[in-house]
Amino acid sequence: MAKTGYHHGNLRATILAAAAEQIATDGVDAVSLRGLARRAEVSHAAPAHHFGDRAGLLTALAIEGFELLTVEMNAAGTDFHAAAIAYVRFALRHPGHFDVMFRRDLLRGDDPQLAQARNRSGAALRSGVAAEQPDHSERGQLATQLAAWSIVHGFAVLWREGALENSALAFEQDPEALARTMIATVRFE
CATH class of the missing domain: 1.10.357.10 (Tetracycline Repressor, domain 2)
Structure with missing residues (x-):
């Protein structure tokens, strides 16, 4: 079953973990809210809801x-x-x-x-x-x-x-x- 992106367990923690992982591998310049949303399979607006x-x-x-x-x-x-x-x-x-x-x-x-x-x-x-x-x-x-x-x-x-x-x-x-x-x-x- 594919994720819908709207019933994510703890999106905030998921986005933070994805950001930490991406920074560790690709550097801080590679991080974007849209990119993290794609990684978490949620709407592009979801990270902005949590972090602005x-x-x-x-x-x-x-x-x-x-x-x-x-x-x-x-x-x-x-x-x-x-x-x-x-x-x-x-x-x-x-x-x-x-x-x-x-x-x-x-x-x-x-x-x-x-x-x-x-x-x-x-x-x-x-x-x-x-x-x-x-x-x-x-x-x-x-x-x-x-x-x-x-x-x-x-x-x-x-x-x-x-x-x-x-x-x-x-x-x-x-x-x-x-x-x-x-x-x-x-x-x-």
């Missing part, structure tokens, strides 16, 4: 990504090294989400749900850094948090973009193992 426009769709995908990242980071606890590996693991497991989460040019920056989701996901990495430096000033804590985020985010992007392919720096073939070794060198003072 492309920015709405990508904002919803980023929110979902930050929520998934929060779960991953919270599971790691307050240990900085575990949280850092969790961040890298998330980026590798959810490339379609990761590729839009930090692209403010694609998102509705004034969306309060986006701001809340972003803050929740950052709290885990911040708490890991704070646990490592309980006696540091607020400014010192912030500088270290920025450095920690830059390290894990930069590594995830380098790996995802293939920049470490055939590089002597990639002495491990498993990205988590390589990240674990790299992060073990980080010392807080």
